[in-house]
Amino acid sequence: MTHDCSFLRDLPLDDDRYSFGDSHRAGHAGDWGTRETEEVRPDAVVWPESTAEVSAVLAAADERGVPVTPYAAGTGLEGNAAPTRGGISLDMTRMDAVLDVRPDDFQVDVEPGIMGTAVDEAVARHGLFFPPLPSSGDISTVGGMIANDASGMQTVKYGEIHDWVLELEAVLADGSVVTAGSKAVKTSSGYNLKDLLVGSEGTLAVVTRATLELAGRPEQIRGGRAIFDSFSDAVDAISDAVRSGVDVAKIELVDETSATMANAYTGSSLPDVPMVFLEFHANHGIEDEIAFCRSVFEAHDVSRFEVGDEAEMDDLWQIRREMAFAVEAYDPDLSPLHLGDVTVPISEYPEMVRLVRRLADEHDLLIPCFGHAGDGNLHYSVLVDESDDDHIERAREAQTEIVHTAIEWGGTCTGEHGIGRGKREYLELEHGEESVEAMRRLKRALDPNDTLNPGKMFPETVGGGRIEN
Numbered sequence: 322m323t324h325d326c327s328f329l330r331d332l333p334l335d336d337d338r339y340s341f342g343d344s345h346r347a348g349h350a351g352d353w354g355t356r357e358t359e360e361v362r363p364d365a366v367v368w369p370e371s372t373a374e375v376s377a378v379l380a381a382a383d384e385r386g387v388p389v390t391p392y393a394a395g396t397g398l399e400g401n402a403a404p405t406r407g408g409i410s411l412d413m414t415r416m417d418a419v420l421d422v423r424p425d426d427f428q429v430d431v432e433p434g435i436m437g438t439a440v441d442e443a444v445a446r447h448g449l450f451f452p453p454l455p456s457s458g459d460i461s462t463v464g465g466m467i468a469n470d471a472s473g474m475q476t477v478k479y480g481e482i483h484d485w486v487l488e489l490e491a492v493l494a495d496g497s498v499v500t501a502g503s504k505a506v507k508t509s510s511g512y513n514l515k516d517l518l519v520g521s522e523g524t525l526a527v528v529t530r531a532t533l534e535l536a537g538r539p540e541q542i543r544g545g546r547a548i549f550d551s552f553s554d555a556v557d558a559i560s561d562a563v564r565s566g567v568d569v570a571k572i573e574l575v576d577e578t579s580a581t582m583a584n585a586y587t588g589s590s591l592p593d594v595p596m597v598f599l600e601f602h603a604n605h606g607i608e609d610e611i612a613f614c615r616s617v618f619e620a621h622d623v624s625r626f627e628v629g630d631e632a633e634m635d636d637l638w639q640i641r642r643e644m645a646f647a648v649e650a651y652d653p654d655l656s657p658l659h660l661g662d663v664t665v666p667i668s669e670y671p672e673m674v675r676l677v678r679r680l681a682d683e684h685d686l687l688i689p690c691f692g693h694a695g696d697g698n699l700h701y702s703v704l705v706d707e708s709d710d711d712h713i714e715r716a717r718e719a720q721t722e723i724v725h726t727a728i729e730w731g732g733t734c735t736g737e738h739g740i741g742r743g744k745r746e747y748l749e750l751e752h753g754e755e756s757v758e759a760m761r762r763l764k765r766a767l768d769p770n771d772t773l774n775p776g777k778m779f780p781e782t783v784g785g786g787r788i789e790n
Contacts, residue, residue: 323407324364324385324386324387324388324407324408324409325385325387326364326365326382326409328381328385329378329409332374332378332381333373333377334369334374334377338367338368338369338370338374339365340366341364345366346362346363346364346365346366346410347362349363349366349395349402349410350362350403351395351400352396352397352401352402352403353395353396353397354400354660354738354741355400355403359400359403360403361403361404361406361407362404362407363390363404363408363409364407364408364409365408366392366409366410366412367409368412368414368415369411369413369415369416370415370416371529372490372498372530375411375413375529376492376497377496378409378411379411379493379494379496379527379772379773380496381496382408382772383494383495383496383772386770386772387408387409387772388404388407388409388771388773388775389409389411389494389527389773389774390404390406390410390411390523390774391411391413391464391468391523391527392411392412393413393414393433393434393461393464393465393468394460394461394462394465396457396460396461397738397739398662398741399735399738399739399740399741399742400741400742400743400777401468401469401522401523401739401742401774401777402465402523403741403742405776405777406775413432413433413462414434415434416433416529417432417435417436417439418431418432419435419439419440420432420530422443422444424447427534427535427536427537428504428532428533428535429443429444429451429533429535430531430532431530431531432463432464432529432530433462433464433465433467433527433528433529433531434462434464435462435463436459436460436461436463437457437458437459437462437466438454440463440533441458444535445538448537449536449538450535450536450538451485451533451535451536452475452479452480452485453471453472453473453475453476453479453480453484453485454466454473454475455471455472455474455737456473456474456642457473457645459642463531463533464528466482467489467518467519467520467528467531468739469737469738469739470519470520470739472693472698472737473737474571474573474600474693475570475571475600476693476695477563477572477693477696478571478602479570481737482519483516483520485533485534486502486515486519486531486532486533486534487504487506487515487533487534488501488502488503488515488532489501489502489518489519489528490528490531491518491526491527491528491529492526492527492529493525493526493768494525494768494769494772494773498529499514501514501515501518502514502515506534520739522740522741522778523773523774524764524773524774524777524778525764525767525768525773526767526773527773539602539603539604540604540605541601541604541605542570542600542601542630543600543601543607543611543628543629543630544571544598544600544629544630545598545599545611545627545629545634546597546598546625546627546637547596547597547599547618547623547625547626547627548592548594548595548596548624548625549594549595549596549621549623549624550595550622550624551595551622552674553675554621554622554623555574555576555596555597555621556671556674556675557621557671558597558618558620559572559574559670560667560668561617561620561621562617562618563695564668565613567610567613567614567617568601568603568610569600569610569614569695571598571600571638571695572597572598572599572694572695573597573598573599573641573691573692573693573694574595574596574597574691574692574694575591575595575596575597575598575641575691576678576689576691577594577595578687578689578690579648579691580592580593580594581593582644582648582689583640583643583644583647585651586643586646586650586651587639587643587647589636589640597694598641599628600634600638601614611628641691644691644700645700645702648660648689648704652687652704654706655687655705655706656705656707657702657704657705658704658705658716658720659743660701660702660738661700661701661703661723661724662692662698662735662736662737663701663723663724663727663732663733663734663735663736664697664698664699664727664732664733664737665697665699665730665732666697666731666732667696669697670694670697670699672730673697673699673726673727673730673732674690674699676722676723677690677699677723678690680719680723681719683719684715684718685715686703686704686715686716687704688702688703688704688719689701689702689704693736697732697736698736698737701723703716703719703720704716724744724747728747728750728751733751734747734748734750740778742776742777745778745779746780748778748779748780749780757780760779764779
């Protein structure tokens with residue numbers, strides 16, 4: 322499906338703000354989680370540099386029935402930024418400024434194209450930081466994080482992105498500019514449009530400015546790793562530590578398969594055994610918290626519990642940040658069928674991990690497990706030989722059982738990657754037909770022409786027709 326986007330030449334846009342060129346279109350045909358066979362080139366790419374330009378593009382596109390797919394860093398994993406209906410790829414990365422830092426209020430105003438780690442860099446001299454950054458914060462934009470309601474390794478202590486967004490400026494499908502939320506730390510005024518837009522994956526509006534809340538950098542930061550002989554002991558220790566109230570800022574699971582892959586990719590020398598990476602934040606009394614955690618882990622037969630300072634932990638956290646790349650690169654004959662990110666209540670976490678490992682054995686599959694274990698978030702990757710139909714079928718059966726079980730146990734099909742295209746089939750299973758229909762009604766109200774990011778999130782379009790596969 323192609324769309325005439327020549328109207329861009331008539332808008333108040335400089336020539337370098339848009340392109341119909343093949344290379345630019347090819348570069349915006351998918352995101353990190355889109356297979357080459359699934360890519361769809363947009364008919365044009367636009368790089369707006371102001372809210373007014375975003376508004377002009379959307380108003381003109383909406384009037385002409387041209388789809389617009391917001392695009393950030395292209396590091397999404399569910400095809401969120403893939404322009405499945407063609408049209409315009411709206412690349413927000415040139416809107417990357419820090420607009421204002423207000424250290425006395427613990428706030429910063431930024432544009433959506435700024436990288437997450439750049440926010441931390443901008444506020445560091447004030448002794449502040451942005452706590453909910455995902456581990457991919459150096460390659461992910463704030464706009465993309467808001468669109469997916471992202472989270473990361475520190476969620477167990479600090480929460481998700483939505484917990485730290487105070488106010489948004491956004492452009493609706495028809496070009497209208499709205500402000501949602503408030504710079505006040507609390508408000509009960511009107512509908513909570515801010516939280517409606519956070520996590521909407523670019524289907525309701527395009528964020529053009531965000532006011533983020535900040536936190537003071539803790540005076541004490543210590544970290545380390547716990548090594549177990551038994552994988553079962555490792556996951557039980559994590560669940561017990563969280564339920565016991567250990568004040569931990571990061572508690573990450575790394576299974577033996579993931580450790581082997583990380584060593585091959587980074588040249589590290591992790592032991593090929595189950596491990597838990599840990600980090601503690603406090604302004605005082607951090608040694609007491611570490612001792613508390615150690616005692617919980619010792620009850621689960623931890624073989625080594627090693628703690629160092631922040632500098633000594635840098636290498637370990639870098640290994641953890643590169644885990645997804647390590648999995649991808651491990652075996653040239655295998656590729657991820659899906660990069661899973663189910664999340665379950667913490668009491669169910671050990672059994673969730675055991676289920677994944679049992680399915681790997683039953684279906685003869687390679688499925689490395691790692692993740693933000695403290696908040697019940699399990700990352701796993703079902704690796705397949707794409708030339709082997711039987712292998713693919715076994716992998717799909719395992720993937721389906723993992724997600725269905727997570728939902729059955731009170732969890733979610735996606736803890737942080739979003740629905741996009743990859744998990745549309747699970748939306749009604751998780752929320753129910755009536756709830757999903759309520760979501761569709763909101764979509765119809767704010768975007769009646771299905772202009773913004775069509776073909777994403779819902780099993781059907783707003784018009785009720787089946788999406789193209």
